[in-house]
Amino acid sequence: MSEVPSQIHGGKIISVDNISLVYYKEKEPLPVLADVSLTAGKDQLVAITGPSGCGKSTLLRIMAGLTKATSGTVKVLDSEVTGPRADITMVFQNFVLLPWRTSLENVLFGLSSRTDLTEGQKLDKAKKALEETGLMGFENVYPGELSGGMKQRVGVARALATDPEVMLMDEPFSSLDDLTAERLRREIHELLINPSTSVKTVIMVSHNVEEIIELADKAIVLSQRPAHVAGEVKIDLPRPRNKKSEEFFKWVDKVYSLLS
Amino acid sequence: MILALGLSILFALVIGITAARSRRAESVILPLLDIFQSIPILGFFPFVIGAIYGVMPNIVGANLAVIFLIFTSMSWNIAFGVYEAVRAIPQDYADLLNMSNASGWQRTKSLYIPASLSRISYNTQTSWAVGLFFLVASEIIVVGKQQIPVGAGIGIAATKFAGDFANYALLIIGLILAVVVWRFIFLREFALWSEKYKMMEEPREIHNDPIMRFYSWVNQRSISKLFLLTHGKGVTRFTSAISRFRRGIKYAVAIFLGIFLLLVVVTLLTRTGVTTIHMPSLSRLISDESYVLYNLGASFMRVWYVYGICVAIGLPLGIVISLNFKLYDSVSPVLEVISSIPAPILLPAIVLIPVLGHAPEAVAAIVIMLSIIWYIIFNVMAGVRTLPAELKELPRVFRVSRLSAWRNVYIPGALTGFVTGSITAIGGAWNALIIAEYFNPSGGIPLTQTSAGIGKIIVIATGNNTVPPDYLTLTLAIVSMTVLIVAFNLLVWRRVYHHVTKRYTYNR
Numbered sequence: 001m002s003e004v005p006s007q008i009h010g011g012k013i014i015s016v017d018n019i020s021l022v023y024y025k026e027k028e029p030l031p032v033l034a035d036v037s038l039t040a041g042k043d044q045l046v047a048i049t050g051p052s053g054c055g056k057s058t059l060l061r062i063m064a065g066l067t068k069a070t071s072g073t074v075k076v077l078d079s080e081v082t083g084p085r086a087d088i089t090m091v092f093q094n095f096v097l098l099p100w101r102t103s104l105e106n107v108l109f110g111l112s113s114r115t116d117l118t119e120g121q122k123l124d125k126a127k128k129a130l131e132e133t134g135l136m137g138f139e140n141v142y143p144g145e146l147s148g149g150m151k152q153r154v155g156v157a158r159a160l161a162t163d164p165e166v167m168l169m170d171e172p173f174s175s176l177d178d179l180t181a182e183r184l185r186r187e188i189h190e191l192l193i194n195p196s197t198s199v200k201t202v203i204m205v206s207h208n209v210e211e212i213i214e215l216a217d218k219a220i221v222l223s224q225r226p227a228h229v230a231g232e233v234k235i236d237l238p239r240p241r242n243k244k245s246e247e248f249f250k251w252v253d254k255v256y257s258l259l260s
Numbered sequence: 261m262i263l264a265l266g267l268s269i270l271f272a273l274v275i276g277i278t279a280a281r282s283r284r285a286e287s288v289i290l291p292l293l294d295i296f297q298s299i300p301i302l303g304f305f306p307f308v309i310g311a312i313y314g315v316m317p318n319i320v321g322a323n324l325a326v327i328f329l330i331f332t333s334m335s336w337n338i339a340f341g342v343y344e345a346v347r348a349i350p351q352d353y354a355d356l357l358n359m360s361n362a363s364g365w366q367r368t369k370s371l372y373i374p375a376s377l378s379r380i381s382y383n384t385q386t387s388w389a390v391g392l393f394f395l396v397a398s399e400i401i402v403v404g405k406q407q408i409p410v411g412a413g414i415g416i417a418a419t420k421f422a423g424d425f426a427n428y429a430l431l432i433i434g435l436i437l438a439v440v441v442w443r444f445i446f447l448r449e450f451a452l453w454s455e456k457y458k459m460m461e462e463p464r465e466i467h468n469d470p471i472m473r474f475y476s477w478v479n480q481r482s483i484s485k486l487f488l489l490t491h492g493k494g495v496t497r498f499t500s501a502i503s504r505f506r507r508g509i510k511y512a513v514a515i516f517l518g519i520f521l522l523l524v525v526v527t528l529l530t531r532t533g534v535t536t537i538h539m540p541s542l543s544r545l546i547s548d549e550s551y552v553l554y555n556l557g558a559s560f561m562r563v564w565y566v567y568g569i570c571v572a573i574g575l576p577l578g579i580v581i582s583l584n585f586k587l588y589d590s591v592s593p594v595l596e597v598i599s600s601i602p603a604p605i606l607l608p609a610i611v612l613i614p615v616l617g618h619a620p621e622a623v624a625a626i627v628i629m630l631s632i633i634w635y636i637i638f639n640v641m642a643g644v645r646t647l648p649a650e651l652k653e654l655p656r657v658f659r660v661s662r663l664s665a666w667r668n669v670y671i672p673g674a675l676t677g678f679v680t681g682s683i684t685a686i687g688g689a690w691n692a693l694i695i696a697e698y699f700n701p702s703g704g705i706p707l708t709q710t711s712a713g714i715g716k717i718i719v720i721a722t723g724n725n726t727v728p729p730d731y732l733t734l735t736l737a738i739v740s741m742t743v744l745i746v747a748f749n750l751l752v753w754r755r756v757y758h759h760v761t762k763r764y765t766y767n768r
Contacts, residue, residue, distance in 0.1 A: 066653060084656050096650045100672040100764050109668050113659040142763070162658070 011041040013201040014166060019062060019072035021055070031226035032058055033069070038220050038229065043193055045202040047212040050222030050230070051259065056205045059227070060168050063203060064090050076166055086113070089164035093171040095151040097143040103130060103154045104139040110158040129161035130154075132191060149180035156188060163198040170205050181211075189215050209259070213251045214241050221258040231258035267327070268335035268391075269380055275335075276342025277372050289343075301332050302694045303738045305398055306722040310731075326398045333394040338380055345376040389600040392439075393631065396602040397695045428608060432601075439600050544732070551717070552736045556744060558712035559697070563689040566625050570633040570685060575678060578640030579670045583652065592641070599634035603627050604695040611699065611708050620697075620708045627696035632685040636678065643677020644670065675764040683753050690745060694718055714741055 021033040032055045040046040048056050061067040063074050065083045074081040076088060089110075097106050107126040114122065130139060133153040143151050152172060159167055172188070173181040192199045206212050212219050216235055223230040233255055242248060275289055305325075312325040349371065357367050581587050610623050644652075651673065655665035693715035699708045710716055718737050721730040 064657065066656060084659050086659065090657050092650055094648065094650065096648065096654055098651075098654075098668055098672065100675075101668065109654075109660065109664070110658045112664045112668075113661065144763075158658075 012039050013042055013044075013077060014038075014040040014046075014063065014203065015075045016059075016063065017073050017075070019059065019069045019074065021058060021062065021067070022070045033062075034226040034228045035072070036222070036227060036229055037072075038232070040201045040203060040218070042200050043195075044217040045189065045193055045204060045215055046218045046220065047216035048203065048205045048220045048222065049207055049209065049212055049255065049259065050227060051224050052207065054222050054225055055227040056207075056222060057170050059222075060090075060170050060203065060205050063166075064088055064168050086162065087165040089159040089162050089167055091152070091155050091159050091167065091169040091172050093175055095143070095148075095155045095175075097151055097154055097158075099143050102140045102142055103135055103146070103157075106143070106154055107158045107161050110162050114162070125161050126157075129157040132160065133157040134187070147180070148176045149184055152176060152184060156191075160191070160197065160199070165198060165200045167192060167199050167202045168204075169202060171207070172204065173211060174206070174208065185211060185215060209252050209255050210243065212255060213237070213248060214243060219255050221255060233258065267331050268338055269384070271331070271335045272338035272342045272380065273373065273376065275339045276376065277346055277368060289339075301329065302394065302397055302691045303718055303741055305329055305694075306718065306734055307738075309722075326395065329398045330391045330394050334384075334388075334391045337390070338384060341380060342376040345380075346372050349375050389602075392600060393602040393604070393691075396604045397691070400604055400607075400695060400699070432605070432609075435605065436597065436601060440597055545736075548733055549736050549740070552714070552733065552740050555712045555717050556714045556737075556740055558710070559690075559693050559714040559741075560744070562621075562624065562628070562697075562710070562713060563686060563693065566628045567632070567682070567686060567689060569625070570629055570636050571678075571682070574633050574636035574681075575640055575671070575674065578637045579644055579666075579674055581637075582641040582644040583670070588641070588645075595634070595637065599638070603630035603692065606630060607695065607699055607708075620710045623699075623708045624693075624696040624710050624713070628689050628692045631692035631696075632688040635685040635688060636681040639677040639681025639684070640674045641677075643674045643680075646677075647673045672764055675760050679753075679757055679760045683749075683757065686753075687745075690741065 016036060016038045019033055019036045020031070023030040023032055036059060038046070038048075048059060050056050058067060062069045063076075063081065065074075065081045065085055065088065076085070081088065098109060101109060104126055107129055108122055111117065111122045111126060117125070127139065130136065133156050135150065135153050135157060138146065138150065143154065146154070155172075173185055176184065191197065192202050204212075204216070213235060219233040219235060220229060221231045221233065222228070233251070235251055237247060237251060278289065308328055309322070309325045312321050312328065353371060353375075357371060581591050604627065607623070607627055610626055615622075651669065654660075655662075655669055660668070693713060695715070697710045697713035697715035698706055698719045714737055717733060721733040721737065
């Protein structure tokens with residue numbers, strides 16, 4: 001991986017340029033994304049939101065190299081994303097853990113493509129990731145025996161262990177109950193937006209506006225299908241952000257007004 | 261065939277509704293259905309012929325016997341469907357009828373039957389393939405007996421045409437056309453029509469997918485049902501049925517044995533006359549039983565090595581097909597048609613293949629394989645299809661090697677479906693044995709016969725126009741086979757199934 005000095009590019013880690021996507025359903029063109037552009041800088045958490053079914057997750061999949069766009073490019077650290085890459089990883093809404101493997105084995109599975117590491121190094125890395133996500137002592141537990149919040153921790157550990165520079169999160173907290181989500185949100189943010197990790201940028205798809213204002217540095221609001229960028233909100237609220245403050249609600253309102 | 265189907269549906273309605281409405285009936289009917297489903301019905305056929313033909317020694321009797329067999333092969337499954345459908349009727353509907361003081365018949369007509377229709381259609385589609393298998397198989401057995409005229413039938417024709425290539429080829433083409441027309445036109449219409457009577461919305465996609473249909477059908481089948489009832493976690497709807505099931509099982513066994521004994525007695529009374537019945541000597545009993553056990557062992561090994569071949573082919577094939585959408589869409593209808601062609605009808609052609617003509621073991625293996633490999637392929641396909649798309653994509657996200665993807669994701673993901681398919685496949689193999697091990701259309705020198713096998717001795721013991729049926733060997737063979745299969749299911753499959761569903765089922 002060739003590291004590009006970030007200051008030359010104004011700290012830009014990801015740039016999505018004029019992405020369009022058209023599906024064909026029985027020869028009928030079905031536009032999903034129309035000319036979407038966005039950027040994300042170093043140590044930023046950028047949230048993508050929009051009405052349900054607008055194509056938020058599809059955009060994320062394009063950024064992950066899982067879906068090919070009809071036109072436009074996605075660049076991560078100045079090189080074009082043409083397929084899944086080692087420096088980009090993903091955390092899923094429904095965790096997507098292998099139920100027949102323990103937490104540790106699930107994290108190791110994420111590392112199995114790393115031919116540069118010995119088995120011992122992989123094991124150390126996996127254990128470290130589990131420790132960081134608060135899963136000490138749960139290494140040999142199967143996902144079926146874990147709560148939703150714990151499962152998502154395994155999901156984050158699996159992604160984190162691969163030393164990614166870009167972490168894509170598809171509604172990571174939306175299948176958790178409010179209390180669990182609240183706690184995990186804070187922890188994950190602290191863990192990821194932190195100079196000690198390899199992660200440089202986090203892109204999070206979410207439909208929870210309060211969650212976005214709490215975590216994100218920037219919110220990209222998409223429109224109805226075919227989705228285009230309806231607005232971009234730079235959230236420069238000082239941290240830690242107080243969810244009950246009047247300021248906080250001003251930002252919430254701002255994003256809501258773009259959504260409707 | 262249609263007659264048998266009609267009878268099956270009628271029977272299923274009566275039994276299913278009774279079981280669903282009365283706890284007492286439920287506790288006996290459910291285990292009984294289960295036993296009937298898991299034993300090789302084909303083995304009982306000689307007794308059925310004996311009993312019915314003994315009472316009605318003419319063409320009608322022989323046809324009745326065939327109809328009865330197809331009926332038995334199809335009805336259990338449909339009965340389960342009706343039972344579940346009636347059980348699933350929301351309480352509100354029942355309350356509505358209670359308040360309007362509806363009579364039993366009115367309830368049946370206005371609620372139970374309409375509520376069951378979609379499930380009947382659903383289960384009929386797969387019962388049909390099973391029924392066709394039994395139709396051909398039973399006709400072939402009947403022809404083997406020679407002294408019984410049955411009239412016309414596709415299995416009979418195939419047997420008669422053994423050696424006459426042109427006619428035989430025409431027959432097979434005709435059968436394929438009939439299968440296609442029936443499955444894709446008639447059953448489809450029935451399915452669409454019954455759709456109107458659906459109680460609850462189901463995802464359409466799943467309902468219209470033939471593989472999913474097959475899967476859910478197999479899942480409702482016997483053994484898996486038994487396991488779920490006794491082991492299943494989270495099937496709260498059935499938890500109260502568990503204890504009732506356990507209590508009922510001894511009655512079920514008693515009823516089952518009763519029916520079997522009745523068949524034997526009727527057969528003996530009508531076929532050999534009361535005076536000739538005498539107790540067989542102990543030494544004859546022991547020598548007969550050891551002969552039976554020896555052949556049973558041979559068949560047991562045959563079932564397992566053929567199953568092994570089917571796994572080696574079916575598991576990877578099913579996974580590959582279902583991972584590729586385009587391949588799946590083009591291949592699955594083709595597989596569906598091929599799978600509904602009953603393997604026994606191909607026997608005359610297989611025997612003609614020069615290399616195989618003198619390799620009866622290979623012939624038997626091929627016939628069994630063609631009968632059962634579909635269960636594995638379809639269940640694996642359905643298992644992989646039900647995995648969430650994201651999980652199947654995981655190897656791509658983490659750029660994992662192909663080997664690791666198969667080892668960690670695809671094979672474990674297919675495992676639940678695979679085990680369900682295996683249970684059904686092994687059951688099917690025991691049925692297929694009875695055709696595959698011994699084929700003698702002329703009554704003279706058999707076209708193919710394996711050196712040993714339970715299917716072979718059952719067919720031979722059925723007798724023909726020169727040799728009278730050997731009811732002692734028949735009884736011993738069938739009882740031994742049933743005991744082996746039921747014991748194996750309880751001791752082995754049940755545990756495997758329990759473990760696999762616990763660990764290898766994907767839930768979020």
